[in-house]
Amino acid sequence: MTRRKFVAGNWKMNGHLDHLRELHGIEKAAKAHPQVDVAICTPATLIAPAVQRTPDLMIGAQDCHAEDRGAHTGCLSAPMLIEAGAKCVIVGHSERRDEQCETDRLIRGKAEAVHRHGLTAIVCVGETEDERDAGRAEDVVMAQVGRSVPRHAAGDWLVVAYEPIWAIGTGRIPTLDDVAAMHATIRKELADMIGDAAGGIRILYGGSMNGDNAADLLAIDNVDGGLVGGASLSHDKFVPIIEAAAALA
């Protein structure tokens, strides 16, 4: 099954209105390479102004609540994000699993809410360095996939991002063989859960992806794109990753 490459940026808690100037170069590159899906997940405060300034670029959110409304102070629901103009939502990022104590079960509810409202969900999984050193990386990630990925209605809307926690923001990445092995394991787990439709689910790699390593990472079997943190904050660092994906598409 052919899967379109997907390169998504995660700005995390970075960026103010003046930072949106970076999006123009990214939008231009996205338009120049229509064979690649490109998104930037901005802080929630920037979603609407980003959509206004760069209407041809997919803008996403970094979290949403599992419910549509109610007494949840400080939270945003999928319908609110849609109103702001978001087209995709990251759920279960390791920083939220850690800092906001998010569980697999909660993350699955969030992914289901994203789907219910017709948006793309990017469900994040990944092991700690201790878990990898103990030889448990694949077991940990398989358990996360099994518990946090919704089983029903698999399709284009569902994207899984493998982000080894020790590779995030550190400049370190796993060996290409380790990435290949983990992505194959995730694909197999998805197939066991969902059946043939698992072949259409894109699996992104995230963790210190940059213009120098993107071509090698994106060429690996079952690596269908990247979830990019630091290098997505400036167009001159992010565009080469889009170009690397386009060259492989």
Ligand SMILES: O=C(CO)COP(=O)(O)O
């Ligand atoms: O966490 C990430 C994206 O969600 C990866 O961040 P870095 O690309 O900065 O390592």
